[in-house]
Amino acid sequence: MSRIVYVNGEYLPEEEAKVSVFDRGFLFADGVYEVTSVLGGKLIDFEGHKIRLQRSLNELDMPAPEAMDDLLEIHRELVTKNEIEDGLVYLQITRGAPSDRDFAFPGPDVKPTLVLFTQNKPGLATAPLAKVGIKVISVEDIRWGRRDIKTVQLLYPSMGKMMAKKAGADDAWMIEDGFVTEGTSNNAYIVKGNKIITRALSNDILHGITRAAVLRFAREAQMEVEERNFTIEEAKEADEAFITSASMFVMPVVSVDGVTLGDGTPGNVAPRLREIYLDESLKTAI
Structure with missing residues (x-):
């Protein structure tokens, strides 16, 4: 059909x-x-x-x-x-x-x-990739300044995806002034000492709908959240990392620029947040 x-x-x-x-x-x-x-x-x-x-x-x-x-x-x-x-x-x-x-x-x-x-x-919701996590590389962020508007100007994010693919990775995190802005089609997070760290909302990143829900659920679950800029060096030293988007929900990141995070498998925070997000979102689905 x-x-x-x-x-x-x-x-x-x-x-x-x-x-x-x-x-x-x-x-x-x-x-x-x-x-x-x-x-x-x-x-x-x-x-x-x-x-x-x-x-x-x-x-x-x-x-x-x-x-x-x-x-x-x-x-x-x-x-x-x-x-x-x-x-x-x-x-x-x-x-x-x-x-x-x-x-x-x-x-x-x-x-x-x-x-x-x-x-x-x-x-x-049961994508096998969520069990093993994804690998990301870093690329320069050269997009226009109003990334908070969800426009169809997606050429550079597409190029970022292809740069990642060429490097044997799954996605790219974009870097501006030394700090991670976001992924090519997702918001980016690191976890250090059980604290979830992600860039604060501004014109620099998309105001993710999944991001808002995940952070709300994290706080309700008594998880500590800090909204601030973080560097790619911090990401390489993180205990774990993950991304969020409407199509991938919460997806663990296990490698940044070739540096393995933890033991190379998804940690505790990202899988738990994925489980909470899916459970709670299904309750309010229409």
Whole structure:
């Protein structure tokens, strides 16, 4: 069965889905996106993703193509139509498709483009990688200064992923002024003496929805959390490390720039946080 996608008010087989060559997402990366996980046919942290989407639109002075409350029904319909038990729903809004290419924003007569599609990921919550952890390398962070806006400007993070792959690693942590900002598609953490350390929120990093939930659950579990900058040298000397994202939840990191953390296996904190996050998030999934 062909995957059903949503484009500007229509549910279509993916082969029939089309967006204009003049769409500003294609020409200028003038768009924002969100990715929501699906577990057991239900959406995880949807409200947080919806709120962040509205914030991204506001920061770019971009109108919403649909009322925020209507997006839930579209997500649910796609999950049903594509029979997604475990997977992801990707949503993208761009500033639309004027009649020609122009650096200036189009007028109010040009409606934003709204695209959603699903990805089927059986066993998303039980990924074998979570049992062994991932390896990361460090790369220079040369992205623009508004990383708190979840835009579709993802070329450099993609390059970072490829640099990691070439080095025999799984992901890259980006470094600015000597400090770790975040991973290519995730927030970064280290653990030292049972203290969880992660960079504080600012324009320098994405305000992760999974990050917010995990830190809340950590504090509720009486874990110590410190939000501050940390260096890659600190990361190499950490007891353990991990990342968080909507698609990987809490994923242990066992190697940084070729330096093995601990005994090279996931420690105690990251697996426990992953367990708590999944248990608690499933309780509120919709």
